[in-house]
Amino acid sequence: xxxxxxxxxxxxxxxGTSVKIECRSLDFQATTMFWYRQFxxxxxxxxxxxxxxxxxxYEQGVEKDKFLINHASLTLSTLTVTSAHPEDSSFYICxxxxxxxxxxxEAFFGQGTRLTVV
Amino acid sequence: xxxxxxxxxxxxNEEEPVHLPCxxxxxxxxxxxxxxxxxxxxxxxYVIHGLTSNVNNRMASLAIAEDRKSSTLILHRATLRDxxxxxxxxxxxVVKAGNQFYFGTGTSLxxxx
Numbered sequence: 001x002x003x004x005x006x007x008x009x010x011x012x013x014x015x016g017t018s019v020k021i022e023c024r025s026l027d028f029q030a031t032t033m034f035w036y037r038q039f040x041x042x043x044x045x046x047x048x049x050x051x052x053x054x055x056x057x058y059e060q061g062v063e064k065d066k067f068l069i070n071h072a073s074l075t076l077s078t079l080t081v082t083s084a085h086p087e088d089s090s091f092y093i094c095x096x097x098x099x100x101x102x103x104x105x106e107a108f109f110g111q112g113t114r115l116t117v118v
Numbered sequence: 119x120x121x122x123x124x125x126x127x128x129x130x131n132e133e134e135p136v137h138l139p140c141x142x143x144x145x146x147x148x149x150x151x152x153x154x155x156x157x158x159x160x161x162x163x164y165v166i167h168g169l170t171s172n173v174n175n176r177m178a179s180l181a182i183a184e185d186r187k188s189s190t191l192i193l194h195r196a197t198l199r200d201x202x203x204x205x206x207x208x209x210x211x212v213v214k215a216g217n218q219f220y221f222g223t224g225t226s227l228x229x230x231x
Contacts, residue, residue, distance in 0.1 A: 043221045093161045105211070109162045
C-alpha cells in the first residue's frame with residue numbers, strides 16, 4: 001500500500017530557533033498534503049493544506065508566518081516551525097490523500113514528529 | 119463535513135469481539151464512512167471504509183445501518199495490539215479540492231489481558 005514518510009521522528013530544539021519537518025509520499029504523487037498537530041490526550045487538529053506549486057491553505061487560527069509550508073514537488077512537503085517556543089511543543093503529523101479505486105478518498109499518514117522546545 | 123459522535127472510551131477482554139459504535143445522523147448521501155486508528159505515539163492508520171454496504175477486510179468489519187445514520191466497527195478478536203484510539207470520520211466522496219480529513223475525539227480502546 002501507499003506509504004507516507006515523515007522525518008525526523010523526534011526533535012528537540014531551543015526556544016527561538018526554527019525546525020523543519022519533511023513529509024514524503026513514497027509511492028504515489030500527492031498534489032495535496034496535510035499537516036496536523038496533536039497535543040497530549042487530544043485529537044488531531046488540521047493546521048493547513050499543502051498544495052504543490054502554490055500557497056498553502058491554513059485553517060482558522062493557525063499563523064501562516066509561524067508555520068511555513070513548502071510543497072515544491074509532488075512527493076515532498078515541508079513544515080517549518082519558525083521561532084519555536086515551548087507552547088509549540090507537540091506531535092506533528094502529515095498526511096497525503098489519493099483517489100481510491102472505489103471512488104473514495106484514501107488518506108495515508110506519516111509516523112509523526114515529536115517536537116519538544118526547551 | 120458531517121459530524122460524528124463516538125464514546126470516549128471502551129474496554130474489551132483479549133480475544134473477545136469488540137463493537138465500536140459511531141453515530142452520524144447528519145450524514146449526506148455522498149459521505150463515505152472511514153475508520154482510522156492511532157496507536158500511541160504514531161500517526162493514524164487506515165482500518166476500513168464503506169458507503170452503504172457492510173464491508174470486511176483482514177483487520178475488521180464495518181456494519182452500516184440501513185439509514186446510514188450510524189455504523190459499527192467490529193474487531194472480531196481483540197488483541198493487545200488493538201489498543202488504540204479509533205476515529206470514525208465522514209468524508210464527502212465527491213471529488214473536490216482539499217479532500218481534508220477532520221478528526222473528532224475518537225474512542226480510546228483498552229484491551230484487558
